[in-house]
Amino acid sequence: MSVRQALLALLEEGPRYGYQLRAQFEQRTGATWPLNVGQVYTTLTRLERDGLVEGAGDDGAGHVVYRITEAGSDEVATWFTTPVERAQPPRDELAIKLALAVTVPGVDVGTVIQQQRTATMSALQDYTRLKRRAADGQSREDLAWTLVLDSLVFGAEAEIRWLDHCEARLRRAQLERPEAAPATPAAVEREASR
Amino acid sequence: MTAVLQLREVTRVHGAGETEVHALRSVSFAAHPGELVAVMGPSGSGKSTLLTLAGGLDTPTAGTVTVEGQDLAALGAAGRARARRTSIGFVFQDFNLIPALTAVENVALPLELDGVRSRTARATARRALEEVGIADLADRFPDHMSGGQQQRVAIARAVVGDRRLILADEPTGALDSETGESILRLLRARCDAGAAGVLVTHEARHAAWADRVVFLRDGVVVDETGADRADALLDAGATQ
Ligand SMILES: Nc1ncnc2c1ncn2[C@@H]1O[C@H](COP(=O)(O)OP(=O)(O)OP(=O)(O)O)[C@@H](O)[C@H]1O
Ligand SMILES: [Mg+2]
Numbered sequence: 001m002s003v004r005q006a007l008l009a010l011l012e013e014g015p016r017y018g019y020q021l022r023a024q025f026e027q028r029t030g031a032t033w034p035l036n037v038g039q040v041y042t043t044l045t046r047l048e049r050d051g052l053v054e055g056a057g058d059d060g061a062g063h064v065v066y067r068i069t070e071a072g073s074d075e076v077a078t079w080f081t082t083p084v085e086r087a088q089p090p091r092d093e094l095a096i097k098l099a100l101a102v103t104v105p106g107v108d109v110g111t112v113i114q115q116q117r118t119a120t121m122s123a124l125q126d127y128t129r130l131k132r133r134a135a136d137g138q139s140r141e142d143l144a145w146t147l148v149l150d151s152l153v154f155g156a157e158a159e160i161r162w163l164d165h166c167e168a169r170l171r172r173a174q175l176e177r178p179e180a181a182p183a184t185p186a187a188v189e190r191e192a193s194r
Numbered sequence: 195m196t197a198v199l200q201l202r203e204v205t206r207v208h209g210a211g212e213t214e215v216h217a218l219r220s221v222s223f224a225a226h227p228g229e230l231v232a233v234m235g236p237s238g239s240g241k242s243t244l245l246t247l248a249g250g251l252d253t254p255t256a257g258t259v260t261v262e263g264q265d266l267a268a269l270g271a272a273g274r275a276r277a278r279r280t281s282i283g284f285v286f287q288d289f290n291l292i293p294a295l296t297a298v299e300n301v302a303l304p305l306e307l308d309g310v311r312s313r314t315a316r317a318t319a320r321r322a323l324e325e326v327g328i329a330d331l332a333d334r335f336p337d338h339m340s341g342g343q344q345q346r347v348a349i350a351r352a353v354v355g356d357r358r359l360i361l362a363d364e365p366t367g368a369l370d371s372e373t374g375e376s377i378l379r380l381l382r383a384r385c386d387a388g389a390a391g392v393l394v395t396h397e398a399r400h401a402a403w404a405d406r407v408v409f410l411r412d413g414v415v416v417d418e419t420g421a422d423r424a425d426a427l428l429d430a431g432a433t434q
Binding site for chain 1: 398
């Protein structure tokens with residue numbers, strides 16, 4: 001996630017200091033991707049170095065206020081008009097786990113899938129509860145937060161559909177190869193050592 | 195708290211001999227007042243079978259189905275038909291609207307059959323159509339409506355009046371995601387108001403509105419989320 005672009009986009013609304021930026025970020029995205037204030041200030045320092053923001057003095061209470069520059073505004077515009085890169089998917093622990101579960105001997109893949117589906121379903125129920133609560137708010141920030149929740153909801157749903165799909169594929173593979181699965185080397189060894 | 199719907203070791207076998215199909219195998223299941231339960235599972239796993247048994251549209255091969263403490267088998271056909279008009283709302287997978295009746299007449303029908311005066315029944319039906327977002331289509335015939343609109347008429351018919359048990363088989367199948375969500379809000383609101391609901395769905399996003407999600411495979415319950423709440427209720431019932 002690009003903290004840099006997010007902070008720049010928030011600065012489009014007017015000059016802000018670090019704590020304000022963090023608060024506004026979290027108002028729109030919930031506690032989904034928490035930012036620590038140190039990260040905010042480091043990013044602001046880099047943005048200033050790159051000429052995308054500039055110091056706008058002190059707010060009178062000792063907070064250093066930043067303002068977006070023209071170059072910064074251009075970068076925000078570019079960010080909003082460029083699709084997010086999908087070419088390099090982030091490393092997905094679950095996909096890797098399943099890929100290994102079907103190949104590593106002695107793993108009950110069916111159980112791995114079922115347990116994961118139940119866990120993901122519980123997470124999906126939690127997101128939905130948060131959504132029901134958030135839906136009462138009318139402000140633009142509440143709307144932003146429900147959209148973030150929807151993203152989590154659709155993500156979890158996609159994962160469950162994929163798990164259903166994996167389960168169906170495995171069943172079909174078992175039907176096509178009905179002979180009993182060969183004993184795994186580890187199991188044979190365990191048996192031999194008894 | 196007593197369950198609105200209780201299935202005890204229910205088995206349903208279709209056909210016999212070679213062609214025998216075990217649609218459900220000794221399934222126990224309950225839905226309490228205020229509770230929405232979702233049922234998920236692959237095609238052919240027994241979801242519609244479970245729902246039709248719960249709604250008294252079919253009778254089990256073994257086991258019992260009770261609705262508000264009444265054994266549906268003991269009620270007889272006439273008693274079950276009465277229960278379906280008054281306390282059980284059913285959304286069919288294929289809508290089951292009557293083509294010769296307009297939307298509002300379809301929705302008002304169960305009320306009218308139960309002796310509610312026509313005018314009152316229609317007014318209540320119009321409100322239900324409003325709740326599902328198609329008040330403007332009240333006087334149309336099903337054939338002149340889109341699939342999603344027909345589905346919403348079927349939902350209005352299931353929630354109209356004071357139904358204690360709402361059974362919905364894929365009620366969002368023909369709907370876009372926004373409309374589907376508004377239907378889930380409606381079902382959720384009915385349950386929050388004290389009804390018990392059972393929702394069959396393929397969409398995890400919709401199942402997530404439920405308090406509990408039950409997974410069926412080959413006629414057997416294989417897993418369940420949020421079972422703690424149900425256990426707590428059962429424990430509370432046991433200590434009463
Ligand atoms: N009247 C019937 N006669 C014979 N077999 C039946 C009958 N009704 C259902 N079955 C069988 O019982 C099993 C369960 O069917 P059911 O309709 O409950 O599945 P489902 O989970 O609702 O599937 P879907 O997601 O496709 O709607 C299936 O194998 C089906 O073929
Ligand atoms: Mg079905």
